[in-house]
């Protein structure tokens with residue numbers, strides 16, 4: 491899966507957490523479980539390019555395919571490829587994840 495914050499690869503850890511390979515940030519067990527349940531069925535058509543998007547407040551990426559989430563109907567965060575929403579998980583993501591305490595910090599570009 492992909493990091494919903496920056497679209498980097500997510501590494502699933504044995505204890506049930508997931509780690510963003512670009513930022514090193516951890517997703518909680520609960521969030522990881524919910525993301526996996528919803529998005530693990532979606533597989534990207536091609537392997538990850540390794541590109542990492544800049545983390546921006548209010549901007550999210552599809553954990554299933556890495557595409558930017560876009561508004562669609564009642565959803566603010568919808569992936570047209572996976573046909574899944576992220577709206578209800580954003581609270582958990584922002585509440586428990588340390589990815590966003592530094593808005594404006596550029597994503598690592600030296601990798």
Ligand SMILES: [Zn+2]
Pocket residue numbers: 493494495496497498510511512513589
């Ligand atoms: Zn990330």
Ligand SMILES: [Zn+2]
Pocket residue numbers: 532552553554555556557569570571572573
């Ligand atoms: Zn998707």
